Every structure is written in C-alpha cells, then in structure tokens.
C-alpha cells in the first residue's frame with residue numbers, strides 16, 4: 232500500500248478551531264482558521280494592557296518568548312529575528328536599504344507572489360534590472376534561477392513555497408549555488424512556515440506572514456536577517472525603538488544617535504504586540520507537534536489530493552516529487568472562482584483564482600477531508 236492509500240487522521244482535532252464543525256477547511260493557503268486557544272490570549276492581552284507598566288513588561292516578555300520560539304522553528308538565533316508588519320514590508324526593507332548601482336540586477340521568477348516580484352520596481356529607474364525567470368509548465372527550476380545569477384546580481388528573491396503551484400523550492404540547492412557569489416538570498420516563507428521546514432539560516436533574509444500556516448493573524452511577519460545582509464543594508468526608518476535614545480538621552484535629543492543592533496534594528500516602533508502574542512500561542516501548538524511530523528502529514532495529504540484529482544481527470548500543476556510538495560496542491564480550472572463558490576456551497580472551503588484551484592492541507596485535516604473534497608468535485 233502506498234502513502235496515497237493510507238487513511239490518516241488529523242494531528243490536531245478540528246474542534247480546537249473556531250467554525251470547523253461540519254466544514255471541510257482546505258484553504259489555509261488563503262486564510263487559516265482561528266485556534267480557540269487564541270480567545271484566552273486575547274483576554275490575557277486585554278488584562279495586561281490595562282495593568283500599567285507591569286502589564287506592558289509582561290507583554291514584552293511574551294514577545295521575547297515568541298521571538299525565541301520563532302528561532303526554534305527556523306533553527307536560527309532568536310536575536311536575528313524581528314517582527315515586521317507584513318511579508319511585503321520585509322522584502323521592501325531590503326529593496327530600500329541596499330546601496331544599488333546602475334547595472335545591478337535582481338533575480339526572481341515570473342510566477343512569483345507580487346510583493347516578491349515587485350519590491351524592486353522603483354529601482355528600475357536607477358538602472359537595476361529585474362530578471363523574471365520563466366516557469367516551465369508551471370514549475371520553476373532551481374538551476375534556471377542560478378543560471379540567471381551573475382556577478383551583478385544583488386538579490387535572488389523567491390518564495391520557498393509557491394502561492395500558485397505549491398512547489399517547494401530546494402533552499403539547500405539555491406543556497407549552495409549562491410556560495411562564493413555576492414548575491415543575497417531573500418526568501419518569502421509565507422506558504423512554508425508552520426507546515427514545512429524553513430532553513431532560514433541558509434538564507435540572508437527569510438520573512439513570513441503569520442496568518443496562514445503559522446496559525447496566527449494579520450499584522451506581524453517574523454523576519455530573519457543574516458549578518459551579511461545586515462552589514463550591506465542601511466536602515467530607512469528610525470524611531471524610539473531602534474535607536475539608542477534611552478536611557479542615555481533621557482528627555483533631550485542630540486543630533487547624533489546610534490542605531491541599535493538586531494533584532495530592534497528592524498523595529499522602529501512597537502510591533503503589533505497582540506498579534507505577536509497570538510503568534511506565540513500558535514507556535515506553542517506547532518512546536519509541540521513538531522515541524523517534521525506536520526510536513527510529513529501535509530505532504531502525504533497532498534499525495535492523496537493529487538492522486539484523487541488525477542483520477543477525476545484534472546490537470547495537477549503541483550510537483551509530484553515528495554520533497555517539492557508542500558501543504559498546497561493545485562490544479563487548473565478555467566473558472567476557479569465559480570468552482571470555489573460551488574464547493575463552498577457544499578461545505579468544502581478551498582481557494583480558487585487566476586485559473587487554478589488551491590487545496591491546502593494542514594495539521595487539522597485528514598484523509599476524510601480529502602474524501603469529501605473528491606466527492607464534492609465528482610458531483
């Protein structure tokens with residue numbers, strides 16, 4: 232019996248999430264369901280926020296615990312992780328801060344999420360070329376990406392897992408290919424973090440939104456920054472949180488002031504601390520199960536979705552190789568929005584847009600969800 236025939240149960244009961252009773256939720260790639268445990272975090276935040284100075288200190292302590300859990304998930308020192316407001320802002324921070332020269336280039340793909348492809352758009356006016364490496368039959372070749380890198384490439388920017396196809400790029404191969412090169416390696420891990428391993432330490436920048444596979448919500452995007460990238464990048468926003476104003480300056484400002492090192496360097500003001508606390512709670516759940524078990528689970532479900540879709544005659548565009556799979560399994564449909572609506576009417580929540588359906592399988596899904604999807608598609 233191969234894995235696609237094995238019946239697997241969810242790693243976490245769906246009733247630990249709001250609104251999953253009677254629903255087949257297969258759209259975490261768009262928006263994850265809400266962990267019921269977050270309701271207590273919300274109440275705790277309210278209590279701490281009302282508790283004056285000591286409450287604020289406790290909020291910050293939870294923030295540091297979250298930073299350290301993110302470091303554990305991505306296997307990097309937590310003091311190299313900052314909380315950005317969005318994944319888009321993380322990529323744009325790099326685009327704004329590098330000392331670009333006429334003739335430099337950025338390598339990315341023509342199937343990229345917009346914030347990865349276009350963070351560099353204003354630099355074209357300064358002579359910076361943006362190379363959109365074309366996909367081949369919906370898949371992006373690691374070798375094609377590396378072949379497009381030359382001595383003037385400043386950044387190779389990709390999503391670890393594609394929002395469109397679910398392809399999980401080989402980060403080790405890309406990182407190895409960039410060794411001895413000048414280019415920085417910038418990764419958007421929004422569709423990877425929380426569901427497959429994210430080897431952030433092999434990159435110069437890894438950023439992820441936290442409202443999808445990380446099971447938190449909008450407003451905070453953890454970002455890892457390497458020492459190499461930090462040395463090459465000038466900050467472009469300053470505030471009380473990333474400058475050495477206190478205690479040294481007290482009330483009175485002087486013209487000169489030092490920047491604080493990572494992680495504060497990327498946080499000119501307070502991050503959204505309530506969302507940081509939600510992320511902390513979600514990380515406790517994810518880490519207690521372990522990313523290896525979660526990725527194994529998601530990839531087996533992806534194999535089951537893929538096999539079933541093919542039997543029904545659909546064109547699956549996600550990779551068939553297990554290590555290039557992720558939690559997203561995608562297939563081509565002309566009117567994907569209409570199919571999304573029809574499936575939702577049958578209680579099956581998926582994401583459909585731009586000519587493809589995306590089926591997302593996470594830790595609260597099991598084979599029974601795959602069965603319900605396939606039944607709904609065959610009706």
Ligand SMILES: Cc1ncc(COP(=O)(O)O)c(C=O)c1O
Pocket residue numbers: 260316317318319320344346390394419421422439440441452
């Ligand atoms: C690859 C990728 N990056 C980023 C985002 C959005 O993240 P944010 O809103 O934090 O910029 C998405 C959302 O779909 C995405 O698919």
